[in-house]
Amino acid sequence: MTEHGAEMVAYAVAFSVLVVAGMFLRTLVLNFFVGPMVVVVTVAVVVPLLARRRSP
Amino acid sequence: MAILLGALMPDFTKLPVYGLHIGNWEVIKAPEPWMYHRGWPGSGPTHSLVAGIVAACLVYVVTRSKPWGAGILIGYWSHVLTDTADSVGTMMFFPFTTQHYSFGMWQYASQEGRYGDAAAYFSSLGWAWDVLWIVLVLVLARKALTAEYFHTSVEPADPFWGVLERRFHLSAHVRRAVFRAYMVYGAARVVSWFLWARFLNPDRGVETMDLSWTGPDWVQVPPRFQVASTWGGFAVVTIIGIVGTAATAAVAWHAMKRLPEQLPRDAHPVVGAERQ
Numbered sequence: 001m002t003e004h005g006a007e008m009v010a011y012a013v014a015f016s017v018l019v020v021a022g023m024f025l026r027t028l029v030l031n032f033f034v035g036p037m038v039v040v041v042t043v044a045v046v047v048p049l050l051a052r053r054r055s056p
Numbered sequence: 057m058a059i060l061l062g063a064l065m066p067d068f069t070k071l072p073v074y075g076l077h078i079g080n081w082e083v084i085k086a087p088e089p090w091m092y093h094r095g096w097p098g099s100g101p102t103h104s105l106v107a108g109i110v111a112a113c114l115v116y117v118v119t120r121s122k123p124w125g126a127g128i129l130i131g132y133w134s135h136v137l138t139d140t141a142d143s144v145g146t147m148m149f150f151p152f153t154t155q156h157y158s159f160g161m162w163q164y165a166s167q168e169g170r171y172g173d174a175a176a177y178f179s180s181l182g183w184a185w186d187v188l189w190i191v192l193v194l195v196l197a198r199k200a201l202t203a204e205y206f207h208t209s210v211e212p213a214d215p216f217w218g219v220l221e222r223r224f225h226l227s228a229h230v231r232r233a234v235f236r237a238y239m240v241y242g243a244a245r246v247v248s249w250f251l252w253a254r255f256l257n258p259d260r261g262v263e264t265m266d267l268s269w270t271g272p273d274w275v276q277v278p279p280r281f282q283v284a285s286t287w288g289g290f291a292v293v294t295i296i297g298i299v300g301t302a303a304t305a306a307v308a309w310h311a312m313k314r315l316p317e318q319l320p321r322d323a324h325p326v327v328g329a330e331r332q
Contacts, residue, residue, distance in 0.1 A: 003229065004203070007229055007232070007233075010233075011236070011240055014240055014244075015240055015243065015244050018240070018241060018244035018245070018248065019244045019247050019248045019251070020248070021248075022244060022245055022247075022248030022249065022252070023248045023251050023252045023256060024256075030245075032064060035241040035244075035245070036234075036237035036238050036240075036241045037237070038241070039233060039236070039237040039240045039241055040230065040233045040234055040237050042233075043229060043230060043232075043233035044229075044230045044233065047229050
């Protein structure tokens with residue numbers, strides 16, 4: 001998987017997490033700061049993980 | 057980044073609109089949310105073009121960064137202008153007039169509480185408005201989200217990204233994530249709130265989808281704010297507002313031009329210190 005592909009997977013994961021959590025969480029945790037941070041943290045974690053799998 | 061922060065600024069006083077509750081204790085709550093949020097007396101002046109000029113000047117004074125001053129102004133004004141789409145609108149030309157400017161595409165509904173407001177907005181043309189902008193970005197401005205555009209156009213123009221790279225050692229893919237985060241977050245919120253409003257909202261039987269102009273019709277309608285009773289009166293206050301706002305912008309522009317472009321040596325704000 002290319003780095004671009006890994007990033008797309010990470011964004012898809014973050015988007016899905018935010019959609020599902022946003023539907024069910026009844027707190028203010030997904031606010032204007034934490035919500036975008038979910039995206040950043042997901043990309044920061046997932047992209048290197050996928051890159052490591054790519055090159056054992 | 058400055059545009060984003062500018063777009064968030066007008067609602068920094070919004071907490072009392074929905075209220076802050078700890079358990080059953082109501083810490084703070086505006087008795088008339090619509091008046092507090094958009095009216096005068098209230099925090100309505102935060103939703104004015106002059107407030108955007110003041111915010112941009114303050115940021116420029118602190119950072120001496122023209123991209124940041126301009127970005128704050130663009131973002132701030134975009135919020136003020138797009139909030140005219142609902143039924144309460146904004147006092148765009150405050151303090152020169154308290155006239156509210158409103159297109160009334162959807163009903164203002166913060167008086168329904170956080171979830172009532174969400175149910176109303178995502179059951180109205182407000183939801184369609186959000187979807188339209190997401191589609192426009194994805195169809196017409198997809199290039200703006202690409203890595204190439206970020207590294208060749210955005211990063212060189214905004215010192216903020218240099219700070220993230222040099223001071224916080226964020227790698228390129230994480231900086232791109234910071235750049236795209238609000239787009240992903242915003243799109244996800246549109247989807248999740250819409251799905252909640254249509255499938256999980258316990259009151260969805262009453263709070264139905266209504267894509268009519270100034271819908272939905274099940275929202276408690278806030279009282280009418282000051283609007284000119286005649287088109288002539290409207291034209292007069294609007295011209296006064298435009299002239300006053302333009303004069304304020306001119307004065308602010310000349311005042312900012314007189315400031316030295318470099319900060320004193322002992323001043324090292326985060327953005328200014330990294331200016332190239």
